[in-house]
Amino acid sequence: MYIYLNGSIVHQSEASISPFDHGYLYGLGVFETFRTYHGHPFLLGNHLDRLRNGLAALNIKADIQEEQIRQVIRALLRKNKWEDAYCRLNVSGGPCEIGLQTAPYEKRTIILFQKELPPHRPLREKEGVILQLRRSTPEVEERLKSHHYLNNLAAKREIGPSPDKEGIFLTGDGYLCEGITSNMFWIKEGEIHTPSIETGLLNGITRQFILALAQHLQIPVREGLYRISELDTASEIFFTNSVQEIIPVNQVGNRVYPGGSGLYVRKLHEYYQKYVMYLYSIEDMKEGNHHATND
Incomplete structure (x- = not known):
C-alpha cells in the first residue's frame, strides 16, 4: 500500500x-x-x-x-x-x-x-450494548478527534471483537452519550432524538449531516440529555459514522428494534445515497448547490 x-x-x-x-x-x-x-x-x-x-x-x-x-x-x-x-x-x-x-x-x-472499500455498502445491523465504562470528559472545551483513544479502545475490549456490536457510552452522570466509534440517534413519535454536544460527545460529520438532512426532510429533531430509559419507548435506533454511514440497531438489552427495516432508517439511508458522490460540504446541501464532479 x-x-x-x-x-x-x-x-x-x-x-x-x-x-x-x-x-x-x-x-x-x-x-x-x-x-x-x-x-x-x-x-x-x-x-x-x-x-x-x-x-x-x-x-x-x-x-x-x-x-x-x-x-x-x-x-x-x-x-x-x-x-x-x-x-x-x-x-x-x-x-x-x-x-x-x-x-x-x-x-x-x-x-x-x-x-x-467496495463501491457500495448495504445497511448492516448491529446490537447496541450499554457500556459499564463511562465516557471520558473532553480534553479541551469540545471533544477533538484526537490521538487520545484509550477510552474507546478499553470500551471495545469490554464488548469484544464482534463487528455486529457497538458499545453505547454513558456520561459520568449517566446520560446517553455516543457509540465507541459512532454517534447515536433514535426515533420517538415521529421525531429524531440524539444526545447533545453538552454530553461531551464527538460532533461527528455524519451526525451533522443527518441533522441537516432531517431539517431538509422536515423531520423534527430534539437534542438533549437523555437517560437509558428513553430507548425503551424508541421505535427505531441507529448509529452513524463516516465510513459505515447509517447503522441500524436491532437490539439493546432485551428490547428488539426493526433494524434495517425501520421506516426512518430506510428513508434517511435512501436520501443519504443521493448526495454521496457530489457533496463536499453540508452547507452546499442546505443551499441546494450540489452537482456532479469529476473526482
Whole structure:
C-alpha cells in the first residue's frame, strides 16, 4: 500500500516518523476518517474544517488546503489501483524536544493513508450494548478527534471483537452519550432524538449531516440529555459514522428494534445515497448547490 507522508507518496514499507514526534510521545495530534464514492471524498470540506479547528486547539501550525488533499486522495487511489477507499488524514505535532511544549508546533507530520472499500455498502445491523465504562470528559472545551483513544479502545475490549456490536457510552452522570466509534440517534413519535454536544460527545460529520438532512426532510429533531430509559419507548435506533454511514440497531438489552427495516432508517439511508458522490460540504446541501464532479 502507498501512503502520503509530508508531501511525498511512498510505499508503507518505506514510511517513517521521528521517535520524538509529539504525536507519539504525548498524543499531540488529530485525525479525520472519511470515505470516497467513485473517487469522490464525501463531505471532505467539513472534515477539513473540523481538522483545522482541532489543530488550532492543539497549537499545531499546518496549512491544510482542500484542493491539495483532493489531489492526494486521487493520486493514492490511482497508485493503489483502487476505486474507493476508507481514508485517514492524520496530523501530529511533529518532532520536538522532549517535554511538554507550550510554543506552537511548527514541524507537523502529515500522513494520509487508505484502505480499499467496495463501491457500495448495504445497511448492516448491529446490537447496541450499554457500556459499564463511562465516557471520558473532553480534553479541551469540545471533544477533538484526537490521538487520545484509550477510552474507546478499553470500551471495545469490554464488548469484544464482534463487528455486529457497538458499545453505547454513558456520561459520568449517566446520560446517553455516543457509540465507541459512532454517534447515536433514535426515533420517538415521529421525531429524531440524539444526545447533545453538552454530553461531551464527538460532533461527528455524519451526525451533522443527518441533522441537516432531517431539517431538509422536515423531520423534527430534539437534542438533549437523555437517560437509558428513553430507548425503551424508541421505535427505531441507529448509529452513524463516516465510513459505515447509517447503522441500524436491532437490539439493546432485551428490547428488539426493526433494524434495517425501520421506516426512518430506510428513508434517511435512501436520501443519504443521493448526495454521496457530489457533496463536499453540508452547507452546499442546505443551499441546494450540489452537482456532479469529476473526482
